[in-house]
Amino acid sequence: MASTLRVLPGFARTRPVLWGSPASWSSSSMTLAEQAWQLFECxxxxxxxxxxxxxxxxxxxxTGQMKVRDRNFQLHHNVYLAGFGKAVLGMAAVAEELLSEHLVQGVISVPKGIQAAMESAGLKEMLLMPQSHIQVFEGAKNNxxxxxxxxxxxxxxxxxxxxxxxxxxxVLISGGGSALLPAPIPPVTLDEKHLLTKMLAVRGATIQELNTIRKALSHLKGGGLARAAYPAQVVSLILSDVVGDPLDVIASGPTVASDHSVQxxxxxxxxxxxxxxxxxxxxxxxSRADSDPRGPPCCGHVLNTIIGSNSVALAEAQRCAEALGYQALILSTVVQGAVGRLARFYGLLAQAAIVRLSSWVGMAKEEEDELRKLVEELQLPDLKLGDVLKFLEKxxxxxCLLAGGEPTVKIQGSGKGxxxxxxxxxxxxxxSGCTGSNWEAxxxxxxxxxxxxNTEAAGAWVTPGLASEAASEGLDVAAFLANSDSNTFFQRLQGxxxxxxxxxxxxxxxDIHLIxxxxC
Structure with missing residues (x-):
């Protein structure tokens, strides 16, 4: 299994590439880890x-008409393209193909090394044409x-x-856009803005809080790009990487008027x-932001459209899980909160699920009560715990239980993770409380x-035997967590x-979470 996972191709495909179509999948011949990989890929x-x-x-x-959902725009060699984010290279490639001769000029800001990565993977559909009108800047290593x-x-x-x-x-916008579109207002320097953002992140600030600060210190965020482009028409196609898909928060809302104040x-x-x-x-x-003579940006000339989100990814994972023979349920698309509390929630939920799926004696009442309190604490408005437990009982x-979102980590120590x-x-x-049952988890x-x-991994998978596996290899889980060094831990565990x-x-x-x- 180890060798299979290590050579698994990248996931930049519109369909699964390792296991074929759902009809060809055989759940009996796949390990649980292989199935998890497959669902993540889906x-x-x-x-x-x-x-x-x-x-x-x-x-x-x-007719030279461009249609975005139900809105029409007349084209006559008058289109300019701007883009920033981790998905923008592929977005720009398709947009240029569709716009053809109507595209005059484009500038995109994408992650360092992404063109080489796509080329190495043979993903030509993710690359611009050789004589492209779009200028590409690569930057923002490690976001x-x-x-x-x-x-x-x-x-x-x-x-x-x-x-x-x-x-x-x-305008093409996706996650990572904030780091790829830095334009600090003088006299603020890029280093000063970066240091402040880093200090906030280390202290556990949410993406919403980070972007509120970024917008206040930026020429282009918080509607600044829309203001710069006026009086031209602006059409923004947005791939959301923020819980709840708030337009003013994704990439710090460069084409959305900000309603945040200095206060x-x-x-x-x-x-x-x-x-x-x-x-x-x-x-x-x-000190001078609230009295900015430019005033708030006028965005009446802007059409902002969400084209994809975490919920789309989860829906496809659910479909693929059902093709593998699982009864699948999406728990929430707005998961956030501290990883420690969220981990406790998932651990208790897995235990509650096994209790209901097997002949085990029921969970202790205090643990079920804790599970309910965690749902309230984590503020998951779309998760109805009673409905989830009924689903498990039937x-x-x-x-397969699925969820998505973006939890927060308070960094401690100097590890990688x-x-x-x-x-x-x-x-x-x-x-670890799920061990000893007749169910794999x-x-x-x-x-x-x-x-x-700050790693090259996308994440990790674990089973209830993790603690005992770590102990057998002399790995102190608590020490790695205390140093925010989860990547080193997983590098050392079982190769x-x-x-x-x-x-x-x-x-x-x-992010995608699945149980x-x-x-057995």
Whole structure:
């Protein structure tokens, strides 16, 4: 099994590539880990950029009409393209093909190394044509803004500011867009903005809080790009990587008017004890933000459209799980909160599921009560625990529980890891209470972009035997967690077979979590 997992191809496909079509799958010949890999691949394959662009954007070559959902736009060699994010390379390739001669110029900012990764994987559909009108900037290694992504932001801003009322700016946005479009307002420097963002992230700030600060310090975020492009028409096609798909938060809302104030920023900075240590430059920008003579950006000339999200990926994973013979249920598409508490929830849920699926004596009342309290604490509005437990009571045979979102990690120490690997490691410990039953159990957490934290892994999978396996190899789980070093732990455990090593996928819709349960 180890060798099979290590050579699993990247997931940048519209259909599963390892196991063939659902009709050819044989659940009896696949291990639980192989099935988990397959379902993760299905989820990622459903949100590849090309098919999603084609579903919402069409161009009539005879009339020169571009249609985005139910809106029509007249084309006459007047289209400019800007893009930023982890899925934008593939989005831009399809957009240029559809727009053909109507595309005058384009500038996109994409992750460092993604073109080489797509070329190496033979994914020609994810690459621009040789004589493309689109200029590509690669930057933001490890999702951190840098000089390359700043250069891209300047080029995008210059292009947008040169447009007229006769022009149309097509904006392609996906997860990772914030780091790939840094344009700090002077006198704030890129290093100062990056340091503040890093300090907030280390303290456990949510993506919403991070983006509130980013918008206040940026020329292009918080509607700034829309303002720069005025009076041109702006059409934004957005692949969401944020819980709930809020337009003003995805990539910090460059084409959406921001409704956050300086007071919101100050409250966030106070919450994480950073207000008193701010550089003078940041204090200067914040002090004058509410009196900005430009006023809030007018976005009446903008059409913002979500083209894909985590819910699309989960729906496809559910379909594929059912093709494998599982009874599948999507728990939530808005999972967030601290990984430690979320791990406890998943561990208790797996135990509750096994209790209901087997002849075990029921869970202790205090554990069921804790499970209910965790649902409330984690604020999962779309998860109805009573309905989930009823589903488990009625289930017969293998069960697959799916969820998606983006939990938070408070970084400690200097280890390597990411929220998916740390969540998996913590769940593995919590699932130790599931050992001894006549049911196999597995938990997987993976980032759909293929990159988890400061590592090259997308995530990891674990079973209830993780704690005993670690002990037998002399690995102290608590020590690795205390140093935020989940990646090193999984590298050392059984030769790294628990890691999801996919490479960059070319898309990004947050994380996929799944629990698989089947009788031994």
């Amino acid at each position: 989820a990622v394959g459903a949100v590849m950029p090309g098919p999603m662009i084609r579903r919402v954007l069409t161009v009539d070559a005879e 951190l803004p840098d000089k390359d992504s700043l250069q891209a932001a300047v080029a995008i801003r210059d292009m947008a500011e040169g447009l007229s009322a006769d022009d149309l700016l097509l 919101d920023c100050l409250q966030i900075l106070t919450r994480y004890d950073l207000r008193e240590t701010l550089p003078r430059s940041i204090k200067t920008v914040l 289930a017969r045979g293998p069960v 990411g929220r998916n690997q740390e969540l998996a490691l913590r769940v593995g410990v919590e699932m 597995l938990f997987l957490s993976g980032g759909t972009d293929g990159q988890d934290g 790294g077979i628990h890691l999801l090593s996919t490479g960059l996928t070319g898309t990004n819709v947050m 698989l349960l089947r009788p």
